Amino acid sequence: xxxxxxxxxxxxxxxxxxxxxxxxxxxxxxxxxxxxxxxxxxxxxxxxxxxxxxxxxxxxxxxxxxxxxxxxxxxxxxxxxxxxxxxxxxxxxxxxxxxxxxxxxxxxxxxxxxxxxxxxxxxxxxxxxxxxxxxxxxxxxxxxxxxxxxxxxxxxxxxxxxxxxxxxxxxxxxxxxxxxxxxxxxxxxxxxxxxxxxxxxxxxxxxxxxxxxxxxxxxxxxxxxxxxxxxxxxxxxxxxxxxxxxxxxxxxxxxxxxxxxxxxxxxxxxxxxxxxxxxxxxxxxxxxxxxxxxxxxxxxxxxxxxxxxxxxxxxxxxxxxxxxxxxxxxxxxxxxxxxxxxxxxxxxx
Amino acid sequence: xxxxxxxxxxxxxxxxxxxxxxxxxxxxxxxxxxxxxxxxxxxxxxxxxxxxxxxxxxxxxxxxxxxxxxxxxxxxxxxxxxxxxxxxxxxxxxxxxxxxxxxxxxxxxxxxxxxxxxxxxxxxxxxxxxxxxxxxxxxxxxxxxxxxxxxxxxxxxxxxxxxxxxxxxxxxxxxxxxxxxxxxxxxxxxxxxxxxxxxxxxxxxxxxxxxxxxxxxxxxxxxxxxxxxxxxxxxxxxxxxxxxxxxxxxxxxxxxxxxxxxxxxxxxxxxxxxxxxxxxxxxxxxxxxxxxxxxxxxxxxxxxxxxxxxxxxxxxxxxxxxxxxxxxxxxxxxxxxxxxxxxxxxxxx
Numbered sequence: 019x020x021x022x023x024x025x026x027x028x029x030x031x032x033x034x035x036x037x038x039x040x041x042x043x044x045x046x047x048x049x050x051x052x053x054x055x056x057x058x059x060x061x062x063x064x065x066x067x068x069x070x071x072x073x074x075x076x077x078x079x080x081x082x083x084x085x086x087x088x089x090x091x092x093x094x095x096x097x098x099x100x101x102x103x104x105x106x107x108x109x110x111x112x113x114x115x116x117x118x119x120x121x122x123x124x125x126x127x128x129x130x131x132x133x134x135x136x137x138x139x140x141x142x143x144x145x146x147x148x149x150x151x152x153x154x155x156x157x158x159x160x161x162x163x164x165x166x167x168x169x170x171x172x173x174x175x176x177x178x179x180x181x182x183x184x185x186x187x188x189x190x191x192x193x194x195x196x197x198x199x200x201x202x203x204x205x206x207x208x209x210x211x212x213x214x215x216x217x218x219x220x221x222x223x224x225x226x227x228x229x230x231x232x233x234x235x236x237x238x239x240x241x242x243x244x245x246x247x248x249x250x251x252x253x254x255x256x257x258x259x260x261x262x263x264x265x266x267x268x269x270x271x272x273x274x275x276x277x278x279x280x281x282x283x284x285x286x287x288x289x290x291x292x293x294x295x296x297x298x299x300x301x302x303x304x305x306x307x308x309x310x311x312x313x314x315x316x317x318x319x320x321x322x323x324x325x326x327x328x329x330x331x332x333x334x335x336x337x338x339x340x341x342x343x344x345x346x347x348x349x350x351x352x353x354x355x356x357x358x359x360x361x362x363x364x365x366x367x
Numbered sequence: 368x369x370x371x372x373x374x375x376x377x378x379x380x381x382x383x384x385x386x387x388x389x390x391x392x393x394x395x396x397x398x399x400x401x402x403x404x405x406x407x408x409x410x411x412x413x414x415x416x417x418x419x420x421x422x423x424x425x426x427x428x429x430x431x432x433x434x435x436x437x438x439x440x441x442x443x444x445x446x447x448x449x450x451x452x453x454x455x456x457x458x459x460x461x462x463x464x465x466x467x468x469x470x471x472x473x474x475x476x477x478x479x480x481x482x483x484x485x486x487x488x489x490x491x492x493x494x495x496x497x498x499x500x501x502x503x504x505x506x507x508x509x510x511x512x513x514x515x516x517x518x519x520x521x522x523x524x525x526x527x528x529x530x531x532x533x534x535x536x537x538x539x540x541x542x543x544x545x546x547x548x549x550x551x552x553x554x555x556x557x558x559x560x561x562x563x564x565x566x567x568x569x570x571x572x573x574x575x576x577x578x579x580x581x582x583x584x585x586x587x588x589x590x591x592x593x594x595x596x597x598x599x600x601x602x603x604x605x606x607x608x609x610x611x612x613x614x615x616x617x618x619x620x621x622x623x624x625x626x627x628x629x630x631x632x633x634x635x636x637x638x639x640x641x642x643x644x645x646x647x648x649x650x651x652x653x654x655x656x657x658x659x660x661x662x663x664x665x666x667x668x669x670x671x672x673x674x675x676x677x678x679x680x681x682x683x684x685x686x687x688x689x690x691x692x693x694x695x696x697x698x699x700x701x702x703x704x705x706x707x708x709x710x711x712x713x714x715x716x
Contacts, residue, residue, distance in 0.1 A: 179527075203545060220614060221614060274606055304563075323572055
């Protein structure tokens, strides 16, 4: 989206990024530049350890400052991407200064006063709230594809397994995957520092804590709760298994969708080919379907393997495979899209 | 299993392996040695290109011979693992010589006169047939875990996504994964030779051909047909998405099982902890579940993440994650177990 308000009288917004040196922070800077979000000042904030680093933005270098309670003076939009505890501690200071907070952590996602937004799915829930929550990466990628289907045919059940990349664990986990793989190929010992398991040529159940009663991990519970909230279906039955695979920055989702009634696979394909933020990659003759190697660095999520599910004799279930860049639609891009939507509304007022 | 028939009068069997130099062939030789299958002569057969290679067996070296129509003279057990076309062409010559054929290809799996056997699941179907079929790797690993559950509680639906290793495509695909990954880490160009897609740090829909009407690939259709046959449920609804992930030799399966009635997760866990060929890896406190890094080189399949599925409000669905060595339970080990079962029956007669 290009925001063009040449007549707009007030100066362009001041934008802050908390966690600017992290994997998502870097992508936030790139997205703001690539999408030409209007900015009069970009304030990059991080821990004392990262203060003083210089990061490129629009041909200049911006010096990273240490995050403090006084960092938000004059800020219009503050992106938070430094974990839930930092958001809980510092977002109130940004709000007190009148900033609009867009929070990429899980801190406020289930707060009823905080909209949880994927613009393609539920932009209408973006109220005048001081904080807007950016969803979990799987929930964002998933609902971007599901919303146009749910609006047409009403989804009654979801069942999915994920193929999640290292970037969900930040730049350190991506580096651990690279270094562990290099060591594995060289037959060298490698002691993982970030993960409890070896990552090279391995897959494992998502590394979030497990609920001892239900046996579901934190990632799965987030996906269920946030997907229900974004789709506005608080009791939608959702089955999900979250698995980490050795890829760098794009998440895959193998998905079964049950609709209220039978929907033919061709109508699903047509609906998705028109959907914003979605690119159809569904070539049966060439065996070409969504892959992380095609999705990485792309704003659109890729959807394919669309077929009526042989496992549901009622004919109401469709299978899909979705891949989206975890750092873009799963994090930074969605956050910038939220800011764009908010900015446009101010412009319209 | 150790076969101990010290009183057995006749000489030990003559065993042939067709495709001895392939990834599965090498594991067949290792399994026969590790499990001490009684052998008076091991005849290793392969294409002319591989003839003359020497492979180790029980401290000796066995010279690989070229496969011809005359290769089966005196053979008691002939393992075939060189693809369906070789099995279709040469298995009849082995049968004509009185050999018992155990075929690892897809050539005879849906032939009603040919038993399709996973000993833990349906050893009772091993009739006096000249050819026995060894199932598709996913079907073998899956039914080994499912049989003890189906026998107790009757399965009415299966839904799964796979995490399949390179070894399913043979030694060449494993090498392509290693070499492609090495090149990726070194920022070098790499042109895949075996696969249509880059494999390093990538996942993709299984590389078997797609049925243009249903949109299912050959691997998925095999898993559905063979699982139904092994479980003796010709119409069992099965939903499956087969995905290749960048791991070397163990397949993962994220699985939902729907039973006729509600079954509590603790009873499932108890049933699997007693099941032959299955090892429970299900530690919620340590976040330790089945992984390829633990399953590779292991005879047992690993089962964990056992939990009642939040996506089925009826409470009849359980989720699991299974990992098994593709070259062992998914191929060579299961074939040797079939031979052991057949040999024991002869011994009992």
